[in-house]
Amino acid sequence: MRRFGRALIASALTVTVVAGTAGWATAGAQQAVTGPPPGSAAWRADTVLGRPLPDPASAAPREVALFFAGLSEQEQRTLARRHPEVVGNLDGAPVHLRYEANRRAVTDSHDPRFARLAGPGRQILAFDPRGRGQVAQVYGELDGAAHVAVVVPGSDIxxxxxxRPTDPYGTPAGMASALRGATRGATAVIAWAGYTTPVGVGLDAATGKLAEAGAERLxxxxxxxxxxxxxxxVLFCHSYGSVVCGLAAEDTDASDIVALxxxxMRADTVxxxxxxxxxxxxxxxSDWIDDVPHVEFAGLGHGADPTDPSFGARRVPAGDARGHTGYFxxxxxxxAAFAAIATGETGEVR
Structure with missing residues (x-):
């Protein structure tokens, strides 16, 4: 009974911190963008190749890869031209073809919010204009890369x-660029804003609803x-992004998962x-996240602190980082430690 009481109090504290942390505002509930990409119905109905196209809702990425491997380059480009929103978001499709499709999709959207994503040299691996918009960008060459890292961001992304230039190391683009530089170009890094994140520090940030949808996409x-x-x-999971990674951990084949x-992570131990x-x-x-109670009760809170020794994670030195967004x-x-983990030189992490 005493344990139940402590949990109830901690849960109430979680709501209090989430709703009233100085400088942070509560926000309305977000609806997760899920399911196949826009344009999937037209894709399924297309007979331009004389045979069915893989269903974006049900075809596994490996099936998609085998399908595209059987097409000529002209056939691939035809599909990218006719269905850019589908091809650009189709996991398993050739990487270069997705870049091409997403440049077209961004341009075709005619939305000034996304215009910069079509800029020269940008390698957009995924682009979904629905909701607040989702995007993934690759830094470096993904084809033939010896090492790959994925940055999974938290709220407000x-x-x-x-x-955003005002907080470069608090954005997936800034984190990915910094990590790529720290590895001296040895790692291809994906800045992945591929799920619906919470807005502000509100109830969405205190529950796992959006993280569950994000885990499936990750x-x-x-x-x-x-x-x-x-x-x-290697997954680098910041803030609420670590909740996503925790829920996805069992189903991904990541070599390493870094929670910062x-x-x-919706778990008591590793x-x-x-x-x-x-x-x-x-x-x-100096990270304010330390003020949030590490509990999970009645669907609120996300459980144990991953840096607590009892959780069992390997500790990354971060004594000279500043605030919640200073890790990169x-x-x-x-x-420096992230770069060592990304390149597999884990013995260098002290």
Whole structure:
């Protein structure tokens, strides 16, 4: 009974912190964007190749990869031209073809919010204009990469805030660029804003609803990487993104999962994640996430602190990072450690 009482109090504290942390505003509930990409109905009905096209809703990435492998380059480009929104988001499709399709999809959207995504040199791996917009961008060459990393962001990230200049290391684009630089170009890094994130610090951020939908999309991304021959990725999961990674851990084939500034991973220990990946955790002393109670009760809160020794994660040094978004800042111990993990030099992490 006493334990129940403590849990109830901690749950109430979670709601209080989530609703009233200084400088953060509550927000209305977000509806997760799920299901196949826009244009899927027209894709399914298309007979231009004289045979059925793989169903975006049900075809596994490996099936998609085999389908495209059987097409000529002209046939592939025909599909990308006729159905850019589908091909650009189809995990298992050739990477270069997805870039081409997404350039067309961004241009065809005629939405000024997304215009910059069509800029020269941008390698957009996924683009979905629905809702607040979702996007994934590759830094480096994914084809033939020796190492691959995926940055999974937390709250307030969408197509519009994907690379905001006012907080570069708090965005997936800034994190990915910094990590790529820290590995001296040895790692292809995907900045993945591929799920509906919470807005502000409200009830969405305190529950796992959006993370559950995000975990399914993250799992499919990693399956798509495997289908095109990429190495097992390292997942860098920031803030609410670590909840997504925790829920996806069992179903992804990541080599490593790094939780940073985490409110919890919906698990009490590393063993509860049921993953063969090495699990790492980082939290700097000035991160406000430490003020959020690490509990999970009645659907609120995300469980144990991954940096607590009892959780069992490997600790990443982060003493010189600053605040909740300083982990990827150049010159920090945390960024140096992330680079070592991304390139498989884990013995260099101290």
């Amino acid at each position: 969408d197509a519009d805030t994907f690379d 799992t499919r991304l990693t399956e798509g990487l495997d289908a095109v021959g990429a190495p097992d990725p 500034g985490s409110p919890g 063993a509860d994640l049921r993953t063969e990946a090495r699990v790492w955790a980082a939290k700097d002393p 800042a150049p010159g920090t111990q945390s960024l």
